[in-house]
Amino acid sequence: MKKYFEVLINSGDVSQLLCPAEDCNSLALPTQVKELVEPILYEKYEKFVLQRTLDQMIDVFICPRKFCENCVVKDEETNMAQCDACNFIFCVLCEKTWHGQQNKCSLRKGEYLKLYNQWKSASESEKESMFRKFGKSFVLNTINEIESTKWLEENSKPCPTCGAQLQLGYGCNKITCSVCNNCMCWLCGKKIEQIRSL
Numbered sequence: 001m002k003k004y005f006e007v008l009i010n011s012g013d014v015s016q017l018l019c020p021a022e023d024c025n026s027l028a029l030p031t032q033v034k035e036l037v038e039p040i041l042y043e044k045y046e047k048f049v050l051q052r053t054l055d056q057m058i059d060v061f062i063c064p065r066k067f068c069e070n071c072v073v074k075d076e077e078t079n080m081a082q083c084d085a086c087n088f089i090f091c092v093l094c095e096k097t098w099h100g101q102q103n104k105c106s107l108r109k110g111e112y113l114k115l116y117n118q119w120k121s122a123s124e125s126e127k128e129s130m131f132r133k134f135g136k137s138f139v140l141n142t143i144n145e146i147e148s149t150k151w152l153e154e155n156s157k158p159c160p161t162c163g164a165q166l167q168l169g170y171g172c173n174k175i176t177c178s179v180c181n182n183c184m185c186w187l188c189g190k191k192i193e194q195i196r197s198l
Contacts, residue, residue: 002036009033009041014048063088064095093133104135107142115139116146160184160191 001020005028008016017028020036030049034042054060059074063083070085074092078101082089089098094105107115119130119139130139156165164179173186183192 005033005036006041009037009045009048012048014045014052017045061092064090104138105133107134112142112146115142119143157184157186157189160189 005017008014015027017033018024019026019028020032030046033045037045054062054071059076061072061074061081063070063072063086065083065086065088068083068086068088070083072081072083074081079092080089080098080101081092090096091098091105096105099105115130115134119127122130127139152165156167158164159166159177159180159182161182161184162177162180164177166175166177166184168175168186174183174192175186176183184190185192
């Protein structure tokens with residue numbers, strides 16, 4: 001039983017810790033868990049139980065500052081919360097400094113691809129949550145921009161002179177840029193000097 005509890009606690013699945021008594025299907029009491037596992041593992045168990053409880057409370061959040069991480073109650077009318085311990089005022093959606101109710105949450109430069117990957121695997125309710133958090137047009141524009149960039153990377157090459165994206169339609173591998181009129185080799189991507197005919 002001890003090993004079973006240790007495995008479940010280490011995996012974070014404290015909701016599966018059942019009472020060690022035979023024929024009992026209720027959750028194990030904290031006192032029972034404490035008797036069966038080492039003190040360090042019991043602390044881990046307490047953190048998981050606390051986090052699970054907080055996750056069920058829709059108005060309680062953890063302060064995003066790593067040195068603080070206290071429980072904070074969200075303002076009833078907005079997505080703002082203020083930590084009583086460190087006085088940090090933050091948005092509960094993006095966990096950044098409070099930016100006002102009218103302004104949508106913003107992303108840092110490297111977070112756009114993360115948003116795209118989350119979107120691709122999100123359920124409909126998770127997508128609706130993303131719309132509320134960042135704004136529907138921002139999310140859809142970000143998705144379209146990333147998919148367009150991926151398509152360009154897979155189906156075009158940059159002009160070696162001006163950088164415009166070029167696509168080979170048909171014919172030979174010599175392609176002329178429609179922006180700067182220079183020629184390039186589609187295979188190697190290098191500029192081709194124009195050969196003048198006599």
